[in-house]
Every structure is written in structure tokens, then in C-alpha cells.
Amino acid sequence: MLLLIEQLLNGLQSGLMLFLMAAGLTLVFGVMGLINLAHGSLYMVGAFACAGVAAATGSFWLGLAASIAAAAAAGAIVEVAVIRRLYARDHLDQVLATFALILIISEGTRWLYGSFPLYLNVPPSLSGSVILPGGIQYSLFRLAIIGVGLLVAVGLFLLIGKTRIGVQVRAGEADREMIAALGVDIGRLYTLVFALGAALAGMAGALVGTIQSVQVGMGEPVLILAFVVIVIGGIGSIKGALIGALLVGLTDTMGRVLLPSVFDLFMETSAATSMGAALASMAIYILMALVLLVKPGGLFGARA
Amino acid sequence: MSAAEITAAPERQRGRMNRAQIVNAALALGLVGFGLGVWAMGEIFLVTLATKVAILAIAGAGLNLVLGFGGLVSFGHSAYFGLGGYTAGILAHHALNYTPMFEWPFLFEGTTSMPVIWITAMIVGALAAAMIGALSLRTAGVYFIMITLAFGQMIFYFAISWPAYGGEDGLPIYVRNGFPGLNTLDPIQFFGLVCAVLFAVLALIAILARSRFGLALQAARQNRQRLMAVGIRPGGVLLVAFVISGAITALAGALYADLNRFVSPSMLSWHLSGELLVFLILGGTGRLFAPLAGAGLYIALEHLLGGVSDHWQLFFGLLLLAVVLFARGGVIGFLAEGKRHG
Numbered sequence: 214m215l216l217l218i219e220q221l222l223n224g225l226q227s228g229l230m231l232f233l234m235a236a237g238l239t240l241v242f243g244v245m246g247l248i249n250l251a252h253g254s255l256y257m258v259g260a261f262a263c264a265g266v267a268a269a270t271g272s273f274w275l276g277l278a279a280s281i282a283a284a285a286a287a288g289a290i291v292e293v294a295v296i297r298r299l300y301a302r303d304h305l306d307q308v309l310a311t312f313a314l315i316l317i318i319s320e321g322t323r324w325l326y327g328s329f330p331l332y333l334n335v336p337p338s339l340s341g342s343v344i345l346p347g348g349i350q351y352s353l354f355r356l357a358i359i360g361v362g363l364l365v366a367v368g369l370f371l372l373i374g375k376t377r378i379g380v381q382v383r384a385g386e387a388d389r390e391m392i393a394a395l396g397v398d399i400g401r402l403y404t405l406v407f408a409l410g411a412a413l414a415g416m417a418g419a420l421v422g423t424i425q426s427v428q429v430g431m432g433e434p435v436l437i438l439a440f441v442v443i444v445i446g447g448i449g450s451i452k453g454a455l456i457g458a459l460l461v462g463l464t465d466t467m468g469r470v471l472l473p474s475v476f477d478l479f480m481e482t483s484a485a486t487s488m489g490a491a492l493a494s495m496a497i498y499i500l501m502a503l504v505l506l507v508k509p510g511g512l513f514g515a516r517a
Numbered sequence: 518m519s520a521a522e523i524t525a526a527p528e529r530q531r532g533r534m535n536r537a538q539i540v541n542a543a544l545a546l547g548l549v550g551f552g553l554g555v556w557a558m559g560e561i562f563l564v565t566l567a568t569k570v571a572i573l574a575i576a577g578a579g580l581n582l583v584l585g586f587g588g589l590v591s592f593g594h595s596a597y598f599g600l601g602g603y604t605a606g607i608l609a610h611h612a613l614n615y616t617p618m619f620e621w622p623f624l625f626e627g628t629t630s631m632p633v634i635w636i637t638a639m640i641v642g643a644l645a646a647a648m649i650g651a652l653s654l655r656t657a658g659v660y661f662i663m664i665t666l667a668f669g670q671m672i673f674y675f676a677i678s679w680p681a682y683g684g685e686d687g688l689p690i691y692v693r694n695g696f697p698g699l700n701t702l703d704p705i706q707f708f709g710l711v712c713a714v715l716f717a718v719l720a721l722i723a724i725l726a727r728s729r730f731g732l733a734l735q736a737a738r739q740n741r742q743r744l745m746a747v748g749i750r751p752g753g754v755l756l757v758a759f760v761i762s763g764a765i766t767a768l769a770g771a772l773y774a775d776l777n778r779f780v781s782p783s784m785l786s787w788h789l790s791g792e793l794l795v796f797l798i799l800g801g802t803g804r805l806f807a808p809l810a811g812a813g814l815y816i817a818l819e820h821l822l823g824g825v826s827d828h829w830q831l832f833f834g835l836l837l838l839a840v841v842l843f844a845r846g847g848v849i850g851f852l853a854e855g856k857r858h859g
Contacts, residue, residue: 316834
């Protein structure tokens with residue numbers, strides 16, 4: 214039971230980090246109609262910036278700030294240099310150009326840092342574990358990540374729902390010609406949205422990189438999970454991204470814990486472990502297929 | 518982006534080759550000539566490289582059917598490629614280790630016969646494509662891209678975490694499977710066999726593209742409403758194309774497994790799906806010989822740039838970016854129609 218609650222928290226944590234990734238993807242698609250494969254590269258840029266600055270200054274917090282700044286800056290540069298030319302193109306061109314960006318950014322990072330994984334230290338103030346009500350021992354850093362994820366989610370909802378920029382973003386999703394005609398600088402808005410998504414991805418990269426490791430290619434599995442999230446949630450919907458991310462995070466984590474023991478009930482242990490592990494790795498895709506069968510446009514999708 | 522030389526049938530009837538056909542013939546002759554030439558010079562490694570180009574071109578041809586003619590951007594074709602590879606690997610694994618694959622309802626010991634493996638691989642690829650296609654085709658546009666990508670990843674992770682056939686480490690094929698009347702271990706004979714398969718596949722696609730089915734498929738890309746107006750459901754046409762495409766790509770995967778005598782989850786990785794798309798873009802989407810031109814260019818660049826720098830992918834990425842942004846129409850488009858922008 215204690216293990217189960219711990220795994221629930223882990224699922225929540227990975228779900229919230231996925232949300233940081235998926236929010237940027239879904240915003241960029243919703244507002245600019247762009248499918249961006251290079252979003253995972255921005256996640257990686259954030260992680261490497263954090264590792265680099267933390268190693269140079271000894272401060273995780275400066276590293277975290279640097280990860281957000283570096284990813285946002287990388288996002289803005291990429292948007293102005295490349296992405297801007299892709300808005301009017303079809304999805305195939307967008308896929309290939311951003312695939313090329315992945316090759317460039319990954320290989321460039323490998324050139325600078327080498328292929329060996331880097332490791333980040335949890336800041337001293339957040340190391341160790343806490344005892345939660347009910348006697349569960351849980352990593353303080355992971356708990357902090359959950360807190361940060363929730364805060365960012367609330368902040369993003371307020372930004373999109375209550376501020377002037379949010380109004381422009383939502384108007385941009387609905388009718389971009391119209392808001393351009395009303396005097397909003399659409400080019401600047403696009404760069405801003407892209408940089409915002411990049412900053413969220415970079416922050417997720419730094420936080421997850423601290424738990425796991427920082428290496429080239431770390432963004433790609435997360436990118437594909439984020440795609441699953443926004444397909445489930447409905448492309449363009451922040452609320453869908455949040456619900457989808459939590460569903461995917463929990464399904465993935467709980468599947469890995471529960472499925473082997475479920476199969477253990479009617480199979481021998483070694484077969485049950487491998488069968489459970491194999492099925493658990495497919496669980497989120499099966500979830501996605503089920504959602505698509507019922508709602509082809511995703512749970513909260515406006516457009517199909 | 519159109520299927521230019523397929524729809525240029527009237528010119529063909531005048532008995533003279535147009536520029537696209539000349540480029541195609543040059544590509545086919547170039548592949549065979551290169552293979553024979555380097556074989557005569559004793560460069561066995563380059564024969565293997567040419568074989569790799571031909572196999573990847575078959576896989577690309579499968580993708581071209583749905584992407585170039587049907588307009589479906591499938592980002593998960595590595596799934597069929599890898600399933601074909603695993604079909605070859607698993608059948609050979611059982612036959613070579615004398616462990617029967619199943620004993621009920623009849624004893625089946627696996628096989629090392631290429632024709633049997635090819636047919637099985639194509640059936641496996643077609644079945645997987647039918648299931649994935651039926652689900653994915655409920656959606657369109659960017660959803661379709663992400664969903665095909667996600668299903669590809671699903672099979673990738675399954676292969677990694679399923680330990681029976683090597684899991685993450687992959688599965689070796691100790692002796693290349695055999696083809697009646699040929700010594701497949703001889704690189705040039707295997708190269709010839711692969712080329713024959715490639716040209717058979719390209720011929721099949723050319724015939725399909727000009728058939729009633731192919732015209733409906735291209736209409737599904739160009740205008741779904743009009744296709745429905747003449748009484749054809751686009752979904753059915755696209756699904757059939759998707760299934761044929763999966764079977765062709767699985768066939769390529771079986772050949773690729775035999776080329777390397779090794780199958781691993783990397784055949785299922787999404788990078789491979791991306792590379793297949795890259796072949797078509799480099800070659801010129803929708804053109805019959807695009808996969809051959811693209812795969813040839815890609816492997817040549819990998820070989821040449823890889824000799825100059827370990828970080829060749831960086832330069833390749835820059836080149837790909839330039840092609841996508843500034844040189845649409847690919848190599849064949851460039852050669853067949855001169856410079857074209859936009």
C-alpha cells in the first residue's frame with residue numbers, strides 16, 4: 214500500500230513534467246499550426262545549460278535559471294531563423310525541417326559535451342526525504358518537482374486565461390488574420406509563444422535531468438510521450454494537455470508496478486515479469502488507441 | 518509535390534522518353550552499374566553499401582505509396598520495417614537452433630528459405646498496417662503523424678522489453694537465409710537478388726499508380742470531397758494503400774535483416790521512420806524513383822561525410838534543412854525540371 218502511494222506520487226511527478234513539455238507543443242500547434250519535433254531538443258538544451266552552469270558556479274538554482282533562459286533564447290533564435298519560414302508550409306515540410314533541427318542540435322551538443330552522460334546534484338536544501346502523513350517516506354526533491362509542476366500549471370492557466378497576452382494567444386488560435394488586422398504584431402506574438410514553450414521544456418529538462426541524467430538524445434523519448442499526451446488531450450488545448458499528461462504519467466508508472474504482479478497471479482514469476490514489463494511499455498499507447506476509438510479528436514480537442 | 522511522371526502518360530505514348538524517365542533509367546542503371554563496377558574492382562564493402570541502398574529504397578518505395586500518392590504522412594514506417602526484420606530473424610532463429618516455433622496444430626520448425634520468409638514478413642507487415650491504419654486513419658493531418666509515430670514507438674518498446682528474442686540486444690542470424698538456385702552469401706548474388714526485388718516493387722507501384730485504384734488514391738490526396746462525390750470512400754482506398762505499403766516495407770525489413778545477419782530494436786526506432794521520409798524528400802516526393810535517388814544520396818553522404826567528420830549528422834541536418842526550405846522537389850525534381858523554388 215505504501216509502495217502504491219509512492220508510485221502514485223512518482224506518476225504524478227512524471228505526469229507534471231510531461232505537462233511542461235506538452236503545454237509548449239500544444240500551444241505552438243494551437244497558435245501557429247506547427248508540428249515541432251525539435252521541442253525535445255529544447256528540453257535537452259535546458260538540461261545541458263543547467264548542468265553546465267551548475268558545474269561552473271556550484272549552484273543548482275543558477276543552473277535552473279540558466280536552463281530556462283537558455284531554452285527560451287534557443288527557442289527564440291530557432292523561431293526567427295527557421296520555424297518562421299515553416300508556418301505556411303504543409304506538415305511534411307515542418308516534420309522534416311524540425312527533424313533536421315534535431316540532428317543539428319543533438320550533434321552540436323555531442324560535439325560540445327561529448328557522449329557521456331552528465332549528472333546533476335540535487336541542491337542541498339532539497340536533498341534527502343520527508344515523511345508524509347501516513348508514514349510514507351518520499352524524496353523531497355521529487356515532492357518539490359510536483360509543487361513546481363502544479364505552480365507552473367496554475368500560472369499557465371492564469372497567463373492564458375486572464376492576461377492580455379493570453380487573450381492574444383487565444384485569439385491567435387481562433388483567427389490569426391483577424392488579430393493581425395486588429396494591430397497585434399503577429400510575428401512577435403509567435404516568437405513569444407515559441408520561446409515560452411521552449412522555456413517550459415528547458416525547465417522540465419533541468420528538473421528531470423537532475424533525477425535521471427543529462428545526455429544527448431534525452432529529449433526524444435519525452436517528445437514522443439508528449440505527442441501521446443496531446444493526442445489524448447486534444448491538440449491545442451492546455452486543459453487537455455494537463456489531463457492527458459497526468460493520465461499518461463500515472464498509466465505508465467502504475468503499469469510498470471502493477472502489471473507484473475497482475476500476471477503473477479496466473480503465470481510463473483519469470484514469464485509474468487517479462488510479460489508484464491512488455492505490456493506495461495505498451496500501456497500508454499493502448500490508452501491512446503482507446504481514447505481515439507471513442508474521441509478521434511482527443512478528450513478536449515477542438516479540431517481534428 | 519505531384520506524381521509528375523506517373524500522370525505524364527500521354528508523353529510516354531509518343532514513344533520518346535521525357536526527362537523524368539531518363540533520370541529514372543539513369544538511376545536504375547547507376548545502381549546496377551555501381552554494384553557491378555565495385556564488385557569487379559573487388560570492393561566488397563561497397564557492394565554491401567549498394568545492397569543497403571537498394572533495400573532502403575524498397576522500404577522508401579513502400580512509404581512513397583502512401584505519402585507520395587496518398588498524401589499520408591506516416592511517421593511510423595519503421596514499425597513494418599522492423600517487424601519484417603524480426604520475422605526473418607525469428608523464423609531463422611528457430612530453424613538454426615532446432616527449437617520448433619510451435620508444435621500445434623502442426624509442427625513448425627522455422628525456416629531459412631527467403632521466399633517463405635518474405636511472404637510471412639509481408640503478411641505480418643500487412644496485418645500490422647491494417648490494425649494501425651484502421652485506427653490512425655480515423656484521424657488526419659497532424660494527428661495522423663503523431664499517432665503513427667506513437668504506434669511505431671509502441672512496437673519499439675515492446676521489442677526492447679520482450680526478452681524472448683534478444684530484447685534490447687537484438688537477434689543474430691548466424692547464416693544468411695537461402696534462395697533457391699542462388700548462393701546468397703556471395704555479396705554480388707545477394708545484391709542482384711535485392712535489385713530484382715527493388716525493380717519488381719517499383720514496377721508494381723507504377724502499375725498500381727496508373728490503375729483505377731491508384732487514380733483513386735491520388736484523388737484521395739488531392740480532393741477527398743470529389744472522390745466521395747464519384748462514389749468512392751477515401752478511407753477504404755487509403756487503408757488498402759496503407760496495408761500494401763506496410764507489406765512492401767516489411768519485405769525490405771526482411772532483406773535488411775539478412776543483409777546485416779542481425780535484427781535489433783534499432784530497426785524499429787523512430788529515427789528510421791524519419792530517414793525514410795528524408796529519402797522521399799531528397800528524391801522528390803511522389804516520384805516513382807524518389808526512394809532510390811534519396812536512399813542513394815543519403816547513404817553516399819553518410820559514407821563520404823562520415824569519413825570526414827564524426828559529426829556528419831550536423832552537416833547532414835544543415836543540408837536537409839536547406840533542401841526543405843529552399844529546394845522543394847528533391848533531386849529528381851531538380852534534374853527533371855530544372856531549378857524550381859517555392
